[in-house]
Amino acid sequence: MERIKGKSIGSQMKKKLSFAITILFFAALTGCGNKENIKDNVQDFETTEIMDDKDASSDGISFPARYENIIENVTFSMDIIVDADLAEEIPVIAKAQMKKVDAGQAFDLLFSNNDTYETYEYEENDEYGKKVKTGTYVSPEETTLSYGPVSSQMTYMQKTLMPYIRSAFVLDDEDERYNADLYSKEKQLTFMDREKALQIVSNALTKMNVTFEYDYTGYALDYATMQSQEYHEDIDGNIDNAGYKEKWSVSDEGYYFCINEIYRGLPIYHVYCEIFTDIKDANAPVQAFVSQNGIEYLDIEKIFDISEEKTGVQLLPIDAIAETVANKYAQILGSSTYEMTNAELYYYIDLSSGMGVYDVKPVWIIKGMEESGEKQQAIQVIIDAQTAKEIVA
Numbered sequence: 001m002e003r004i005k006g007k008s009i010g011s012q013m014k015k016k017l018s019f020a021i022t023i024l025f026f027a028a029l030t031g032c033g034n035k036e037n038i039k040d041n042v043q044d045f046e047t048t049e050i051m052d053d054k055d056a057s058s059d060g061i062s063f064p065a066r067y068e069n070i071i072e073n074v075t076f077s078m079d080i081i082v083d084a085d086l087a088e089e090i091p092v093i094a095k096a097q098m099k100k101v102d103a104g105q106a107f108d109l110l111f112s113n114n115d116t117y118e119t120y121e122y123e124e125n126d127e128y129g130k131k132v133k134t135g136t137y138v139s140p141e142e143t144t145l146s147y148g149p150v151s152s153q154m155t156y157m158q159k160t161l162m163p164y165i166r167s168a169f170v171l172d173d174e175d176e177r178y179n180a181d182l183y184s185k186e187k188q189l190t191f192m193d194r195e196k197a198l199q200i201v202s203n204a205l206t207k208m209n210v211t212f213e214y215d216y217t218g219y220a221l222d223y224a225t226m227q228s229q230e231y232h233e234d235i236d237g238n239i240d241n242a243g244y245k246e247k248w249s250v251s252d253e254g255y256y257f258c259i260n261e262i263y264r265g266l267p268i269y270h271v272y273c274e275i276f277t278d279i280k281d282a283n284a285p286v287q288a289f290v291s292q293n294g295i296e297y298l299d300i301e302k303i304f305d306i307s308e309e310k311t312g313v314q315l316l317p318i319d320a321i322a323e324t325v326a327n328k329y330a331q332i333l334g335s336s337t338y339e340m341t342n343a344e345l346y347y348y349i350d351l352s353s354g355m356g357v358y359d360v361k362p363v364w365i366i367k368g369m370e371e372s373g374e375k376q377q378a379i380q381v382i383i384d385a386q387t388a389k390e391i392v393a
Contacts, residue, residue: 063318095359127355132149134146168227171281216257270301343365345363346364
């Protein structure tokens with residue numbers, strides 16, 4: 001299974017799972033501060049008029065499993081993906097805030113076994129524009145824990161194994177060394193099955209006050225594949241033989257989890273670090289690596305609480321969405337042609353709509369390919385599902 005909908009976090013196997021995890025962004029170990037000085041900056045949600053689910057609908061609009069059409073230079077041969085039952089969980093607009101990671105608990109759970117460490121403290125602005133303390137802790141073995149400045153941001157990494165994992169497992173499909181497809185998304189490793197490994201992360205995140213409903217992909221990183229894929233370069237781009245792991249063994253194996261938040265049955269569109277906008281595992285807001293030694297890597301980027309106050313909305317038919325996409329590309333000069341292959345309904349949290357409290361609305365994420373001569377390039381378009389207007393992330 002390429003994507004698995006969470007069924008249990010914090011409370012074993014329930015129908016819907018609250019859960020949380022994280023991914024370290026090596027260039028962004030931002031912020032510092034003592035765990036004793038952590039303050040909760042969560043504000044009250046702005047409220048909108050509450051509308052009962054029965055009072056709002058999409059006027060009987062249903063979306064086909066496939067959409068086929070040609071409009072000028074754009075061919076639509078799209079799978080239409082709507083994970084939620086829109087009759088049961090009608091589309092809504094709402095408000096969102098970032099979850100507040102309990103950095104003190106994170107320290108106790110992940111870092112407190114280090115007897116000595118350096119502490120680097122800073123004062124930076126959080127998502128509300130308020131000055132907050134952030135912190136980075138570094139042990140003599142270079143294990144690191146950092147949090148802030150935004151409420152939901154936290155990163156943890158052990159240095160012993162993770163650099164070798166990074167050299168052998170390349171998740172970003174735009175990297176020429178991409179190889180995540182060589183690792184199984186279903187295999188069970190001998191040290192532990194993937195559900196138990198996921199539960200270890202779930203339990204930690206629950207204690208850190210980060211729980212949410214989610215979908216996840218879990219890669220089984222077996223040592224034989226990692227050994228064959230390991231690659232190191234020096235600063236001049238030459239092979240760095242000194243960087244290679246002396247020996248790989250089954251004790252190095254583990255699961256790498258990529259976790260995405262969902263709301264009312266639909267995935268939440270996430271832009272990683274305000275830069276990486278494409279929908280893919282490499283940009284998941286929460287990522288983790290679990291070995292036989294426990295959590296080796298855990299990073300939380302942006303995870304949200306969404307208000308209970310919400311207003312039901314009507315969605316436009318897929319023809320209106322396709323027309324907007326076609327109009328976009330028809331205005332581009334040149335001989336390129338476009339084929340749209342996938343349209344999936346998401347919730348979009350508009351980080352430009354406020355400071356700390358953000359608008360939430362349903363959108364279509366349209367994916368396809370641009371072809372110009374012999375060159376092909378993946379493309380992604382975001383369309384407001386209520387208005388059929390393009391959203392530029």
